[in-house]
Every structure is written in structure tokens, then in C-alpha cells.
Amino acid sequence: MEERLMSKKKPAYPVSKALDDYLKHYNRKSEIPIFYDDLLRFSGSVVVYDNNDEDTLWIRVYYSEFDRKEIDDSLKKVYSILHSDGSNNIHQYLNVDAVDFCTFGNSKPFRIKIRNILNDNFTYFYIKRTDASRIYGLELEHMLSPYNLNFLVYKDTLIEEHIAGIPGDEFIRNMLPKCSEPEKAQLAKEFVKFNERCMIRLLGDMRSYNYVIVPTHDFDHVVYKIRAIDFDQQCFEGKLKVYRPQFFKENYQMVEMVRNKLLRDSVDQYKLEERSMVAKRILSSRNRIKKLRAICKEDTISTEENIALLKDQIGTLTSDSNFSKCRTMGEVLDLALNFVRRNYEDVSMKQIIEQNIKI
Structure with missing residues (x-):
């Protein structure tokens, strides 16, 4: 595959x-x-x-x-x-x-x-x-x-x-079967968020050996987080599926766990939460991320074929015709981040207006 x-x-x-x-x-x-x-x-x-x-x-x-x-x-x-x-x-x-x-x-x-x-x-x-x-x-x-x-x-x-943690493939093979049902539900939530975060910022190839599971003991339970450890496939591939960990066979058990543990509404909620957090980080990073994105827009980090394929697939997903105008992979990334930020700001403004109307 x-x-x-x-x-x-x-x-x-x-x-x-x-x-x-x-x-x-x-x-x-x-x-x-x-x-x-x-x-x-x-x-x-x-x-x-x-x-x-x-x-x-x-x-x-x-x-x-x-x-x-x-x-x-x-x-x-x-x-x-x-x-x-x-x-x-x-x-x-x-x-x-x-x-x-x-x-x-x-x-x-x-x-x-x-x-x-x-x-x-x-x-x-x-x-x-x-x-x-x-x-x-x-x-x-x-x-x-x-x-x-x-x-x-x-x-x-x-x-x-070094990024400390348990390699994803090792965790899935040896530790996931021993997790309690609440722990599996929490891991499923984290995988949904991780999947969304990778897609938003176009980080590809997150097969199980390219991320780690980080357990943290919190009072009477363990909280699991997922961290990427390999950034080789940032903004290179043309197929959108490469930027979604759910489509790699090495992550099959994680995907099945999401299906078994989370309702569709919960999955949508966690996706929205992650998009909102990324949007907040974009806003809080201010000039630093603006500079990086401006540099990336003029840089060569992929092939013409990959750029054409990805901008077409993301344009179809978002129904945003602006993606068709992108010349570089950096422009695709910039527009994708703008899309997330704009949606967050539009929702926030709508909530403010609704609250003022109620008052």
C-alpha cells in the first residue's frame, strides 16, 4: 500500500x-x-x-x-x-x-x-x-x-x-492490548487530534514508527499523548492521504480503536478542538510564523507534480478555489493554515455576536 x-x-x-x-x-x-x-x-x-x-x-x-x-x-x-x-x-x-x-x-x-x-x-x-x-x-x-x-x-x-517516548509500533504491539478500556478511549481521542494536527500543517508519513506515545501519570490514572518524531515528510508528497495517519496500515489498530471507542459526534468535537488549538497557536506565534510562512512560500521543497496534485485535492476538500492558484508547496501550506485560522475567527466572532444579542 x-x-x-x-x-x-x-x-x-x-x-x-x-x-x-x-x-x-x-x-x-x-x-x-x-x-x-x-x-x-x-x-x-x-x-x-x-x-x-x-x-x-x-x-x-x-x-x-x-x-x-x-x-x-x-x-x-x-x-x-x-x-x-x-x-x-x-x-x-x-x-x-x-x-x-x-x-x-x-x-x-x-x-x-x-x-x-x-x-x-x-x-x-x-x-x-x-x-x-x-x-x-x-x-x-x-x-x-x-x-x-x-x-x-x-x-x-x-x-x-531526542524526543522521549514509547515508539508507536512498539506501544501498539506490546502495550496497547494491556490498556484499560478508559485508557483506550483516551488514546483514541489523542489519535484523532494527532491525525487532525498532521493534516492541518501537512506533516506526512506518520506511520507508527514515526511517532511516540508519551504516558504521564496524573493522580490515579495515566494520560497518553502522541508526538511526531520524524519531520522528513513536511510538505513534500502530493497525495492528501499521506498527511493523515489514519490511512497507513501500521496505524490500523489505532483507527479501529477510534471506531470502537468514539461516537461520530465525539470525533467531530475533537477535530474541532484541535483545529481551534492550532488556530490559537498561529495567532499567538505572530511575526515568527508569518516570517516562516513567507519564506516557505518562495522556497522549493517539493516537485511540480506533487504541488499540482495536493492543491487540487485540498481545494476539493475545502471547496476553496484559491488553492488552484498556488505555485509552490509553501503557498499550499500558507493557504491551509489561513483556512484554519479564518474558520476559527469566524466562529469566535459569531459567538461574540450571539452573546451580545442575548445580553
Whole structure:
């Protein structure tokens, strides 16, 4: 199914001068001592298996003794820039436990495991090749989702902080069957909202291994949230279904749970809630999101074929003829966000008028 739904290969798009200036203005750009290509100089690797001895599609790489110290020092520096003040003061307390390389997917990231030797706490960060569409995805997630993201860009290298949570495929396979009925109903609600949020901001390919489930204990129950962790397919594909997680077979059990646990009216209510929250975030982000959208409108982050297909499908869905005038994928995104914002403002104004009439 996915071979027909998704393009075979998405290219990495360069960062434009306008986007580079934007990143610098909002402190997303920082000089770093190591680049993605430096990590490709590994001299060997071993397969990383999970607790069930299954291949994780990651390999643990190792470097020659000559390269190792320089790479370790540089990775500690990157950690300090990402999470602290960028100084070398904390380096003595850090150890690079592992450098893993993912051989699956478009971005082919390196995953760096950094451990504090004083207390054995550890965290991860990722090093990838810079891709303009991925940067737009990260920024939109930062502004339009409930979550903040920390990342850095320097020349052809992108540094992303780790997003903690239980991988969606692992959760669906091992933990979902053990959830109580109220927990399943709450998860169904979150999946509806997640599905709506992805479609609104054109984040594609949210198969179960591209998002995580985040459990939070609240008094006498557990609250689950869903977070995207892969932003490679921001505003690229032409088929609208790619931007709706419900259409991927890997999410079948989540979709079935929505059908079993939620009434149609509840689904519509949660969709409206999510659209309203996104509209509020658009309004509260003010100049920042305006600048990003203006830059994206003039950028090249997809193909002519994909743009033509998506603007036609969204135009049909929204009955908005303005989509037919879009020249770029950024213009499609901009119009989609305007559509959500306008609907929210129209409903809010209608409520104000009705309340005044009653008074």
C-alpha cells in the first residue's frame, strides 16, 4: 500500500538564504565542530538488536583510535551547545557511550548517546544532513503543536534533540492490548487530534514508527499523548492521504480503536478542538510564523507534480478555489493554515455576536 501512497525517494532540499537568515535570527543556527560527513568515516560496525534479539535497523559504529578522541570531544561540544552554554566545563563529566547509524529511511541519522559519568544519567541527540523541508517541519512542530523542540543547523548538518517516548509500533504491539478500556478511549481521542494536527500543517508519513506515545501519570490514572518524531515528510508528497495517519496500515489498530471507542459526534468535537488549538497557536506565534510562512512560500521543497496534485485535492476538500492558484508547496501550506485560522475567527466572532444579542 505505502509504495503507491508514498514517493520512492524524497530529495534533500538546500537551505535558502532567507531561511538561513531566519534560523540565525531565532538562534537555530550555531557553529559546531563536527559535520554529518565526519561521522561517516567509521571503520566498522555491529548490528544493534532489541531486547527480543530482533534487528533494530540501527548499527553501532566505531572509529579508528586516531579519529575517536577528536570525534568524542566534538560530540561533547555539540551536546554542550545544544543543552548548555556551549562551554567545555562539563566535558569532564560526559562520556560518549555509543554512536549508532540508521540504515533505514531517508534521513539516515546518527544517534549519539551521551552519559553523565557522575550519576549514569544519559540522553540522546541526532545528527542528520540538513534538509529545508525537515527544518520547516521542526519549526512548525515547535509553533503549532503542544511541544517545544530544540535543534541546531550549521551548513549541511542538522542537530536534533531526542524526543522521549514509547515508539508507536512498539506501544501498539506490546502495550496497547494491556490498556484499560478508559485508557483506550483516551488514546483514541489523542489519535484523532494527532491525525487532525498532521493534516492541518501537512506533516506526512506518520506511520507508527514515526511517532511516540508519551504516558504521564496524573493522580490515579495515566494520560497518553502522541508526538511526531520524524519531520522528513513536511510538505513534500502530493497525495492528501499521506498527511493523515489514519490511512497507513501500521496505524490500523489505532483507527479501529477510534471506531470502537468514539461516537461520530465525539470525533467531530475533537477535530474541532484541535483545529481551534492550532488556530490559537498561529495567532499567538505572530511575526515568527508569518516570517516562516513567507519564506516557505518562495522556497522549493517539493516537485511540480506533487504541488499540482495536493492543491487540487485540498481545494476539493475545502471547496476553496484559491488553492488552484498556488505555485509552490509553501503557498499550499500558507493557504491551509489561513483556512484554519479564518474558520476559527469566524466562529469566535459569531459567538461574540450571539452573546451580545442575548445580553
